[in-house]
Amino acid sequence: MAHYLQKILPEKKMQLYHHPLDLDSQRVRISLEEEGVDYTSHHVNPITGKNLDSSFFKMNRRGRVPVFQNGSHIIYNTIDIIQYIERIAVVSSGAESISTSNREVIEWMQRIQDWDPKFFTLAHIPEKYRVYVSKFIRQVVIARMSESPELAGDYHRKLREAYETEEKLKEADVLRRGKEHLVRLLDEVERQLCETPFLAGQDFTMADVMLIPVLARLKLLDLENEYITGRPNIAEYWLLVKQRPSYKRVIGKYFNGWRKHKTLLKTWFLVRIRSLLKRY
Template sequence: MQLYHHPFDLDSQKVRLALEEKGIDYTSYHANPVTGKNLDSSFFKMNPSGRLPVFQNGSHIIYKTIDIIQYIERIAEVSSGSETISTSGREVTEWMQKIQEWEPKYFSLLHIPEKHRVYVSKFIRRVVIARMAESPELAGAYHKKLREVYQTEEKLKDTDVLRRSKEHLVRLLDEAERQLSETRYLAGEQFSMADSMFTPLLARLVLLDLEGEYITSRPNIVKYWFMVQQRPSYKKVIGKHFDGWRKHKTLLKTWCFVCIRSFLKRY
């Protein structure tokens, strides 16, 4: 089993937490979307959208986050020797869907300094054009990706985009706050796949220095956030890259890569 992902990517974190929680062994491949590694022809042939994560088990390839997590659950059931194969219950699945409905892309980008955001966007456009020249047989898929980059830039100019994203996030956090006043975790007293999906969302808010605005004002989420950070899966998947000084190291390494490649015009 192979997972194509990156520590920066929110959906990748969700899947990796699920893999660690279920104790599933897999081969890890990094494809940094900020440096355009997800646009290499070998990856693009496998997933023309260029999005992460991608889970591969033999010839079976899965792109959607919830589908990957439910597949991981089935693998764990088989590995445990259980005679029946089941996925998460209704309450867990409902929470997974609610969490996945929030689109973090525009929210995250709009909390990054505009000059840095524009610089990376320009770099990505040039990477797409370079890969298109190298693999003309994938020109259609690359054209589609290029349009997506331009559309993202246009949407970021719309003030309503951030407003709607914030309102959606607040509703989700408020609902989680109410639920956590009744149960230890989102779907009960045991850590579930819903928590594997919710934990990276909180980590993203902390990474963007928005903890004060969205987390500390909700006491039940504060308690929950402290608790999930103690789990070995969190420390391996997220804490290893973003806790303390590691956050700056991870971000600086990527930024230097983009700047050097842009200076050398090597895309």
């Protein structure tokens, strides 16, 4: 047990590399807020290519956020990070046994994680902006490849991934499958919320932590009426979870009123300026 505690308890203040616009980053941050776990925040904006800087890329060759670091221990998978945070919270509380999310909660977490928001989100962004950012990101990859030739293979994989994304966005089947998957998930959630106030029962759990950013993404894309309002149980649930302090600090802070436009405009401005100056 002592060896386990040594591995779980923070070696020093934990580090989270994330961005407020990123759905999985939101999930991890909400779990940290809900569990009361302290951490140091590092913003890594994938839209401006900060995830491709060699210092971050060496840590995670996929170039994706979030990344969670506790000393020498680094975790990339969102569900793994959340479960690790749960264990930290339990051990830090002085509990003698480790008790975290039950099977039902974990099944819901995985079910929600199985829906990939990438193509769905990109398909709802005006093409001229999407193509502009895609071209910018490809230029960033090429620049970083030149600066760090030892990482050329990994950067080349990211470049290929960017081209493949643009091609897949032209395929109607890819977009249709993403939408159908989302609809099935929301319908299942709607049925569950007819039985219980939260996704896995009477209490708020990590299953809800996984779901909340999906609803926030739909709101951000102005799709609330299409996907949330017409599902009365989800609509009521959405009003409820938006009152939680964790939601307000992680998502509401950035997407309520003028702050939503500030967050998006700041990112777009940085991309435009760096493109004009060719500062990749």
